[in-house]
Amino acid sequence: MKHNVSMIKYKSIFLSDIHLGSKGCQAKSLYNFLKKHECENLFLVGDIIDCWRLKSKLYWPQEHVDVIRNILSMSKNGTKVKYITGNHDDLLRLYQPLNLGNIELIEEYEYVSVKGKKLLIIHGDQFDIVTRYGRHLSILGDKIYTVLLSLNKILNYFRARLGYGHWSLSKYLKDKAKQLVNKASDYEESLVKECKSRGFDGIVCGHIHKAEIKLIDGIDYFNTGDWVESVTALVEDHNGQFKLIDWAAIENQEIKLLRAS
Numbered sequence: 616m617k618h619n620v621s622m623i624k625y626k627s628i629f630l631s632d633i634h635l636g637s638k639g640c641q642a643k644s645l646y647n648f649l650k651k652h653e654c655e656n657l658f659l660v661g662d663i664i665d666c667w668r669l670k671s672k673l674y675w676p677q678e679h680v681d682v683i684r685n686i687l688s689m690s691k692n693g694t695k696v697k698y699i700t701g702n703h704d705d706l707l708r709l710y711q712p713l714n715l716g717n718i719e720l721i722e723e724y725e726y727v728s729v730k731g732k733k734l735l736i737i738h739g740d741q742f743d744i745v746t747r748y749g750r751h752l753s754i755l756g757d758k759i760y761t762v763l764l765s766l767n768k769i770l771n772y773f774r775a776r777l778g779y780g781h782w783s784l785s786k787y788l789k790d791k792a793k794q795l796v797n798k799a800s801d802y803e804e805s806l807v808k809e810c811k812s813r814g815f816d817g818i819v820c821g822h823i824h825k826a827e828i829k830l831i832d833g834i835d836y837f838n839t840g841d842w843v844e845s846v847t848a849l850v851e852d853h854n855g856q857f858k859l860i861d862w863a864a865i866e867n868q869e870i871k872l873l874r875a876s
């Protein structure tokens with residue numbers, strides 16, 4: 616079947632944090648994006664399928680099926696697909712590395728760009744203190760919280776006897792934990808540090824749902840954004856130029872033009 620729209624061709628397209636299987640996923644927009652673009656390399660930079668959500672309740676509408684189908688047909692037509700796993704598709708990490716013809720399932724990938732730069736492609740949760748330990752913490756959390764509440768009772772009994780007011784141990788610990796939650800800048804810094812120590816020129820990541828291209832400490836930092844809030848893609852053209860595509864803005868523009876006509 617021939618497409619009536621002219622396809623835009625890129626060397627590489629990088630997408631992350633699609634969260635298929637969750638209600639927030641902008642699958643329809645992504646499907647429209649994929650329909651209009653072609654590439655030699657498609658990098659899926661983690662959190663593509665939201666296994667956490669799928670486990671609690673199955674949500675898998677037609678638009679989500681369409682996205683998967685489109686990616687599969689791209690791979691059949693010659694696009695090399697690298698599926699890099701993230702923390703939300705961590706179930707798939709059990710099966711990596713896996714090679715299914717044009718589709719490869721891996722935790723990270725070393726990509727030499729058109730301009731000859733060595734780029735590390737990785738989801739990024741490995742460098743986020745919160746998600747790295749957060750999962751185990753949330754399981755433990757309930758038990759700890761119960762213990763804390765009884766500890767708190769004893770503590771306040773003594774505080775009252777000594778003439779002090781009520782004080783919440785669990786609140787105190789929660790506030791402390793919040794201070795530990797790393798900011799985007801800490802995340803970026805630790806990724807850049809990893810890049811440098813391993814001899815990379817740059818990094819392509821996702822995870823924090825914040826699309827960005829910038830130079831940090833001489834390292835090219837590319838964050839692809841996401842398909843839940845920002846609806847963005849990172850692309851590399853055949854001249855080796857990288858740019859972010861704000862697909863939400865493009866779709867909004869199209870709607871406006873349609874209304875005006």
Ligand SMILES: [Mn+2]
Nearest residue numbers: 662701702822
């Ligand atoms: Mn993530």
